[in-house]
Amino acid sequence: MPSAAGKAEKSARTRRPRGSINPADIIAGAFDFYRDTPIEQWSIPQLATHLDVGVTSIYWYFRTKRELVAAMTEAALASFYERMPPLRGEGWEELLRNFFLDFHRLLAADDLACDLIVRQIGVPGDDLLGGDPVARNWPRAQELFAALEAAGLPAALAQHAFFTLSVYTQGFLLVERKGRSAPSAASPGDDLEFGITNILRGLRPLLAPTEEGRGVA
Amino acid sequence: MPSAAGKAEKSARTRRPRGSINPADIIAGAFDFYRDTPIEQWSIPQLATHLDVGVTSIYWYFRTKRELVAAMTEAALASFYERMPPLRGEGWEELLRNFFLDFHRLLAADDLACDLIVRQIGVPGDDLLGGDPVARNWPRAQELFAALEAAGLPAALAQHAFFTLSVYTQGFLLVERKGRSAPSAASPGDDLEFGITNILRGLRPLLAPTEEGRGVA
């Protein structure tokens, strides 16, 4: 029955009014639609169908796919910032430990955010993002620096500590993610705590270098 | 002049004899061709043209693009293993420090190898690779473990040390690579040495926990 065609589905969608989509809706819809899909498999036409808009409407707000992914990275980052719990712990060691345990917990629970923020997948050769997002001006990190200084850790040392622990935690997330599908010989286990504790123990003598009782020498 | 067509370039290539390509040639050609191209921009048809073979010949040896990329990762890993210099240094601390400085130097100098091995880009959701390649049975690492034991570092502690330093170094490579295009506030600088030294200093008291003169308590 070729011409009867009860379901002539072509262009079933009605035209949307102006202002009925905006960048925020597109980004939110993309997070919803792609939460469990590896980034290589994303497709703008498919996203358009999911959002019930024409493909070209997405291109009105984001000139390329990379630009959309970059915007999603910014959004994931903002959400991550917001969800970081308040500082907790007594003394600089506990403050740092809890900060990076929270850091890890939030990103380990969200593969998409981890891919966007830590692995920075899908934004190749980019000038769209300004380098490592984690290291950028981050209000919560400023809070932490203030608290560390109040707890007696000099500013220079606090920066070293932050950078070292940030690098370690991101490396841990990366290795953890790689080992997900096929756990190999050396599995992470709960070694994150070991690594953090060890780094903190290494920092300790830098704060009080004359603790062994040998005088100021 | 529609029909004269002095340069009818269609199918200018002559048919290749059987056995004139093999997986190794394809992988080698891919490294040559793609050394400076972000992986998202790779194209099998273009690679075929570069290798002067039909597209389908590549698909005879690699059933999907992912399979080819996985094979390239294995190859990059083998080359990395080979290029790691011999162990050097006196005592476990120097052995570990030099090992991971070499580790970093080799991968920092080769973006493609770093993407394949450390970031594991282009092999999404894979069972093709067995988790983190770095952590897999690696002859040079076995050597290192033997040398560490000979230098007085207990096996259990050596494994912790290796894992922690491996995670840190990979995190460093990742952050370094992210910060490449647009250097942000906290730049790595030569902080790799700081981080490694700090981790080693943290490990030290685990080896000789009674060094402060307080007895075995």
Next chain:
DNA sequence: ACCTGAACACCGTTCAAGT
């Protein structure tokens, strides 16, 4: 100013052969 489908030059992959 915003929304749209059809069109373009590709892509990964398969088909249906050729030798």
Next chain:
DNA sequence: ACCTGAACACCGTTCAAGT
């Protein structure tokens, strides 16, 4: 057993409109 071009269903992106 290996090599092949043409074909298929897609993709990212642009064109040329519609309102």
